[in-house]
Amino acid sequence: MPLRGKRAIVTGAAAGIGRAIAERLARMGAALTLIDRAHEAVEGAAEALRARGAHARAVVLDMAELDQIEPAIRESARAMGGLEILVNNAGIAAQKPFLEHSVADFERIYRINVLALFAASRAAAAWMVEHRVPGRIVNIASVAGLRGSTGRAAYGSSKAAVINLTQVAAQELAPYGITVNAVAPGPIETDLVRAMHSERTRAGWIREVPMGRYGEPEDVAEAVAYLVGDGARYVTGHVLCVDGGFAAAGLLIPVGDLR
Ligand SMILES: NC(=O)c1ccc[n+]([C@@H]2O[C@H](COP(=O)([O-])OP(=O)(O)OC[C@H]3O[C@@H](n4cnc5c(N)ncnc54)[C@H](O)[C@@H]3O)[C@@H](O)[C@H]2O)c1
Numbered sequence: 734m735p736l737r738g739k740r741a742i743v744t745g746a747a748a749g750i751g752r753a754i755a756e757r758l759a760r761m762g763a764a765l766t767l768i769d770r771a772h773e774a775v776e777g778a779a780e781a782l783r784a785r786g787a788h789a790r791a792v793v794l795d796m797a798e799l800d801q802i803e804p805a806i807r808e809s810a811r812a813m814g815g816l817e818i819l820v821n822n823a824g825i826a827a828q829k830p831f832l833e834h835s836v837a838d839f840e841r842i843y844r845i846n847v848l849a850l851f852a853a854s855r856a857a858a859a860w861m862v863e864h865r866v867p868g869r870i871v872n873i874a875s876v877a878g879l880r881g882s883t884g885r886a887a888y889g890s891s892k893a894a895v896i897n898l899t900q901v902a903a904q905e906l907a908p909y910g911i912t913v914n915a916v917a918p919g920p921i922e923t924d925l926v927r928a929m930h931s932e933r934t935r936a937g938w939i940r941e942v943p944m945g946r947y948g949e950p951e952d953v954a955e956a957v958a959y960l961v962g963d964g965a966r967y968v969t970g971h972v973l974c975v976d977g978g979f980a981a982a983g984l985l986i987p988v989g990d991l992r
Pocket residue numbers: 744745746747748749750751768769770771794795796797822823824825826845873874875876917918919920921922923924925926
């Protein structure tokens with residue numbers, strides 16, 4: 734139980750990657766606050782964790798309500814008796830041609846993926862500094878923030894902002910012993926992807942990912958488990974890709990065709 738006695742907040746924890754992260758941290762012994770806008774789903778996720786003996790509470794919050802984020806983080810820290818870990822996972826995506834993107838698309842996506850993530854990070858970091866806690870912040874970015882992909886004008890650039898914000902916050906919070914890292918998933922089987930990826934999109938990913946398949950939410954949760962664990966105490970400002978090799982790849986000529 735390497736996280737016994739630690740308290741963690743996970744945003745977007747009712748489903749998909751966030752839920753897998755919450756389950757992983759609970760198995761490591763952390764007490765949890767699950768934040769999500771999906772009322773019944775987040776209550777159900779917290780209840781399922783409690784049924785397995787974990788300390789878990791649900792907070793229903795739409796992260797688009799930016800001025801409610803700081804009070805929710807502080808109240809969660811108070812309710813748990815402390816706060817050592819924040820995982821900023823809540824995010825939304827869109828896939829459409831650059832020429833069809835509107836300013837409103839950017840506003841909607843940046844509001845959740847960037848502004849809400851910033852508001853939660855600042856609130857948690859301020860609490861950690863105030864209480865002299867050498868805490869951990871992990872931001873769920875995306876490989877879309879590292880490489881230019883078609884259809885990803887608003888989403889990809891929002892995740893690039895997450896990566897840079899991770900690096901800036903890591904610099905500024907290092908003197909307090911707080912680490913800030915990002916995980917950049919490739920395609921992961923979740924509701925978000927099932928709703929967005931057509932068969933052709935799916936075939937495109939499978940062709941581009943060297944491991945030739947989608948990942949699972951648990952693969953991302955393992956990376957988060959490392960970054961919040963004691964073994965990562967000297968790791969900060971890092972972007973850990975969980976992407977079957979996508980970000981590292983260049984031309985994908987099958988090895989057998991090389992000569
Ligand atoms: N699935 C992928 O392939 C993939 C790849 C790269 C990055 N990501 C990132 O991982 C994160 C989780 O993605 P997922 O695939 O698990 O998504 P998902 O849609 O399956 O789950 C997201 C969860 O966040 C919650 N949420 C969304 N908007 C919210 C808001 N405004 N306020 C509160 N809760 C909100 C949803 O209710 C849901 O429970 C996102 O940041 C996403 O950008 C996903």
